[in-house]
Amino acid sequence: MQTITLGGVEITRIVEWQAPFSPTGSVFPSSTPRMWKENEAWLAPDFWSPQNDEFYVNVQTWVLRSAGRTVLVDTGLGNDKNRPYVQGWSGLRTDFLDRLAAAGVRPEDVDVVINTHLHSDHVGWNTRLVDGAWVPTFPRASYLIARADFDYWNPANGHTVKGVLGDVSVAQTNGDMFEDSIAPVHRAGQAVLWEDGYRIDAELSLEPAPGHTPGSAVLRLTSGTDRALFIGDLVHSPLQIAEPGCDTCLSEDQAQAVRSRQRILEEAADTRALVFPGHLPGHGAAEVRREGGKFAIERWAAFARTGPGAA
Numbered sequence: 039m040q041t042i043t044l045g046g047v048e049i050t051r052i053v054e055w056q057a058p059f060s061p062t063g064s065v066f067p068s069s070t071p072r073m074w075k076e077n078e079a080w081l082a083p084d085f086w087s088p089q090n091d092e093f094y095v096n097v098q099t100w101v102l103r104s105a106g107r108t109v110l111v112d113t114g115l116g117n118d119k120n121r122p123y124v125q126g127w128s129g130l131r132t133d134f135l136d137r138l139a140a141a142g143v144r145p146e147d148v149d150v151v152i153n154t155h156l157h158s159d160h161v162g163w164n165t166r167l168v169d170g171a172w173v174p175t176f177p178r179a180s181y182l183i184a185r186a187d188f189d190y191w192n193p194a195n196g197h198t199v200k201g202v203l204g205d206v207s208v209a210q211t212n213g214d215m216f217e218d219s220i221a222p223v224h225r226a227g228q229a230v231l232w233e234d235g236y237r238i239d240a241e242l243s244l245e246p247a248p249g250h251t252p253g254s255a256v257l258r259l260t261s262g263t264d265r266a267l268f269i270g271d272l273v274h275s276p277l278q279i280a281e282p283g284c285d286t287c288l289s290e291d292q293a294q295a296v297r298s299r300q301r302i303l304e305e306a307a308d309t310r311a312l313v314f315p316g317h318l319p320g321h322g323a324a325e326v327r328r329e330g331g332k333f334a335i336e337r338w339a340a341f342a343r344t345g346p347g348a349a
Contacts, residue, residue, distance in 0.1 A: 041141075042340050044312065045261020047241055050101040050141045051322055051341050054114040054134045054163075057126070058092040062275075065093070069277065069284045077280055080335065084320035084347040085276055093275050094345050095317040097159050099134075100268060101141055102259075105239040107149040110176070111257055111268050112316060116162025120214045127158065134163055135175075148176040150238060154270030155254040156187040157288075158215040160316065165222045172222040181223045182244060185231040187253025188224075190290075191216050247272060247302060249295025250288065256302055265311035266323075272299045273315040279303065279326055279333045303333050312339055319345025 040051040062069055071091075074081065078088055086093045100111040114134055115121075121128040135145065153161050164181060165172040174181070190197055191212050223229050230236075236244040241261040247254050250271045257268035271288070272295070278284050282300050289295040306313045307328045314323040321338035342348070 039340065039342050044259060044264035044266055045241065046104070047259055047261050047264075048103040049266075050103075052099045052101060052134070052137050052141060053096050053344055054099065054132050054137070055097040055127075055130075056095065056319055056345055058087065058090070059095045060093065061091050062086070062093050063091070065274070065286050065288065066277070066284055067287050069281065073277060073281055073284065077277060081275075081277060084343065084345050085318065087346070093277075094319050095274070096319045096322070096344060097317065098322070099138075099163070100314060101138070101143055102242070104242055104259075104261075107239070108143055108147050109150040109152065109238065109242065110148055110179075111152045111314075112154055112160040112270070113151060113163035113175070115159055116165065116219065118167045119158065119162055119218055121158055122214075124158070145176050146178055148179045151176055151179045151181045152238075152244065152255075152257055152268075153181065153183050153187075154257065154268065154316065155251040156183065156191045156212070156215065156220060157251065157271070158212065158219070160270065161215065161219040164219045172218050174223045174226050174228055179228060181229045182236060182238070183220070183229055183231055184244075184246065184253030184255050185233050186246070186248065187251050188220065188229070188231050190252045191220070193217070247298040249291050249293075249298045250286075251290050254295075254298070265306075265309045266314060267302060267306055267311050268314040269299075269302055270316045272302055273313070274317055276315075276318060276324070276335065279313075279324075279335065280329075282332060304328075307333060310336075314339075319343075320347060 097114045102109040166175045244255050247256045259266035285292040285295050322341045323339035325336040326333045327336040
């Protein structure tokens with residue numbers, strides 16, 4: 039089962055891509071081998087391989103049916119995109135649209151697209167290549183994009199960002215992403231650039247949670263007695279639930295990312311909200327509880343397991 043219901047909102051999980059991503063030390067520089075080993079009993083095999091020290095990721099989209107509308111939370115990698123900084127994501131040809139159709143969603147059925155932040159693995163299916171031009175994949179949708187991220191990643195603004203070998207321009211890093219997946223929806227008049235917060239309907243709202251990127255956002259679901267938080271890349275691995283001070287090298291501001299993660303996990307634990315990170319395999323989402331100054335998994339969501347532990 040890849041569909042659950044919270045209150046009046048139906049949530050379906052669409053997995054586009056899954057694979058071992060990287061050795062832990064290269065992405066989680068503040069983690070230690072001891073952290074991973076102490077949590078091996080529940081991190082392996084779904085989220086981490088002790089044999090080769092690689093952590094696993096899904097690239098996935100959450101489809102929400104809320105208040106009579108169809109909402110997509112993040113749009114994955116996309117096809118035909120040039121991604122020189124992650125060769126495994128460059129020139130992909132995935133069956134994402136077929137998987138979306140199998141869930142009963144055609145491109146023209148989508149009313150709202152939410153990009154929790156502007157990294158290439160969250161915006162790829164914003165557009166598709168038609169006759170050599172990038173066009174919005176979802177022709178009727180409003181694309182909700184935090185203005186802070188739009189301005190930061192827009193190469194025209196000349197920002198520099200952290201690179202492995204020092205500061206580099208946005209055009210050298212995510213310029214391709216902006217030009218093929220963001221600029222076309224903006225030119226089409228479908229981008230809604232929001233600041234401070236955005237109310238989608240009576241049950242769904244967006245709020246800033248900066249750090250990973252300047253415009254990283256959390257989608258809050260409140261429906262009846264049910265609560266959920268779609269947190270994008272505040273958590274890449276569930277190790278960060280047990281060790282919330284552990285951030286990735288992928289964040290633009292690691293200290294701020296830690297503060298945002300701590301704040302959101304505290305709220306989730308206090309309200310029993312189901313937490314939906316962007317990339318978890320396994321059951322994909324979880325309820326968390328406080329455990330001292332840290333957190334632990336109270337229960338996993340009722341989605342079918344994906345990844346190496348699913349067989």
